[in-house]
Amino acid sequence: MNESPDKPAGSLLGRIWSRLGPGLVTGAADDDPSGIATHSQIGAQFGFGLAWTFVLSFPLMVVIQEVAARIGSVSGRGIAHNLRRHYPPWLLRLVVTLLLVANIINLGADLGAMGAALQLLIGGPEHLYTLLFGVVCIVLEVWLSYPRYAAVLKWGTLSLFSYVAVVFVADVPWMAAVKSLLIPAIDLTGASAMAMVAILGTTISPYLFFWQAGQEVEEQHRHHAKPLCVAPKTAGPELARIRIDTITGMAFSSLVSLAIVFATAATLHAHGITDIATSAQAAEALRPIAGEFAFALFALGIIGTGLLAVPVLAGSAAYAVSEVFGWTESLDARPNDARAFYATIAVATLLGAALNFVGLDPVKALYWAAVVNGVLAAPLMAVMMLIVRNPRVMGRLTVSRSMAVWGWAATAVMAAASLGFFMLR
Template sequence: MQNRLQALGHRIKEHPLAKLGPGLVTGVADDDPSGIVTYSQAGAQFGFNMLWTMPLTFPLMVGIQTICARIGRVTGKGLAANIKAHFPPVILWLVVILLVIANTLNIAADVAAMGEVAELVLGFNRHVMAACFVILTLLLQIFIPYHRYVVYLKWLTLSLLSYAFILFVVHIDWAQAFKKTLFPSFIWNANSAAIIVGIFGTTISPYLFFWQASQEVEDLHRDGGKSLLEDDSCAKSELQRISWDTWSGMLYSNLSAYFIVLATGATLFVAGIHDIETAAQAAMALRPLAGDFAFELFAIGMLGVGLIGIPVLAGSASYALSEMMGWSWGLEKKWGEAPQFYLTMTLSVGIAIFLQYLSISPMKALVWSAVTNGVIAVPLMFVIMLLSANKAVMGRFSLPTHIKILGWLATALMLIAVTVMFLMF
């Protein structure tokens, strides 16, 4: 019996799905509640005419996230530690401080959206529900070891499937959808530019860079392994795993975002509902058009990805600040082993809860977090690309040409998007 169980365990480990790790959780965290609001607004305002952004951003997401994962696995250090070792302190301080501010605003916007949706479904006060969600995720991160907690996160990624299921209860003109994906038609103005910038900003975000790199280091420490610079005996299999993990995770994320734009374009846009400012508005608007089932699926998806997005946002800020300050860090550690790491996480979500009771508009929080992310993203992406090209950092593990091209393309397009964003303000 024991031999059979061991054989079964070995087969499970060898299954391709078992290789999904940081890339899967990172991809789903990309579709956090603030992202869902952005995608819903794109569908409501422009119908199918913003679907083209999804196939465009997909390879760019893969490129930059693969590079971040490689840096973490090759060096055995997160992004902040590598930046600290190879760039002037002012660059590191500026990036990390802005990241913490942007993540806190993003958490506030996410928990506000979750609170609103939970109030619709359960009837409890939105602020109370928001606080409950934040406290729940914080307690899970602090008191449950990473190797167990990450299992819950992976199961929660299934919540994104709810947006695929919505497509079965609404009428979709698939021919028109595919046509608009390839040949969109919209007027270039402040509104369309804002949506495009918003999609880029929620799809390619700095907190995802830090999270995936640090998660590779978490996995390395948990397994008692060494960085590829220290031991390259498993380099081929590890780099293949990172590639598979990131491509599949980003594909899952990108398809889900595509489905959200598709569903809201087929319902809200067709019904003449073009202005969606909150998740609650999107959910309520879907109910009379697509029925209670679609409404419930939308709500389930929102709450599920929110429970992933909050720990990723809080965790990435804690990773970056801890590496910058030289503190002990890691979700596998207990509070007593990494007090500053967990205190940073606690303060971040605590401030986010406090912002709820100031009645700050979730949309304003989203705007400011998008602006801050835009400020960080471009220089940070340049820094990441320079790190990945530095032999003192990566040794013999230079990037494949196609990943290098995707990384620089993502950087260039983010620069364009941010430039447009500043021209609009």
């Protein structure tokens, strides 16, 4: 007999793995092809100079993603649903509209990068590959049961280790790399400011907030559990699980991001290649410098992370839109029982794929999608902080004062980075 997916494995590693879920997948999806392209450009353009920003962003990622997870687990509803119930309608419409625009651009950039990566590996029609990847992601997300699909996403996170492997293939000067993490090199120029917003935009992204909150709600439905505000006695262990899961996922995301920056800094930047526009271009540029193995790992990683990130992007959009209109919103629902939810997934994915057929400039799409996410994240984070401090939403489980301070600090950093971009540009 097959072991139940809810039954803890016997080994220590198995028990740890069984406790990971929405946080791990969210962190891994953070390193999507758009993020890979952005981090490749950062490493190529600035070398190791901006590596310290990932140390800064890590605690900010953890706190804001934990806030998102708490909204879902405590209230039993997603972010957009809570906005609809407790805040003005115009705020809900603005947030969801901006999320849709950013997600569709990201979907187009990610699917295009996956098609380009496969063309690099085997040749053939790039646009056809882009469309096929979109269709595959739709089919998997719509037709697989939620437990099976969640397991697919969870195991898909292992594809990101390809970028850790690239670092060991590249000739990284580790003294310089470690120094760049510990000693900030601050450059008050427009290019540096835009790069910092892009880094924060790819690591602290609005679609990840909606996804993790929605996934916590899905997990409650899967286990037939009550929202924590209704059953506060179960809150202690569950909130501890959320914290461990989120810290692990964000640490994994930061490690992979740093691996990409280190690899491109040690290879491309060191050889005078400072302008990388797409993740596929970064893979191709690695070939003559780091060899065929590094090139293949990098290209395969783009496809693997894309297969992980595209469903997260489309799914977060579907959660938000469904919560606006009160539609059934669940990846565990049958297609006939949640037609509008699954239709939103399909339409968002296909619109993203279609952008690659209408002359979308992948150079601008990848980088500016990250910048747009960075600019939009601050007001959304402020709204989330209002939600988790609101007793009408969270009951007795509003976040502690210390966590609120960290959450508002993360919001202030995102707002300052966005403001700095416009002032120094």
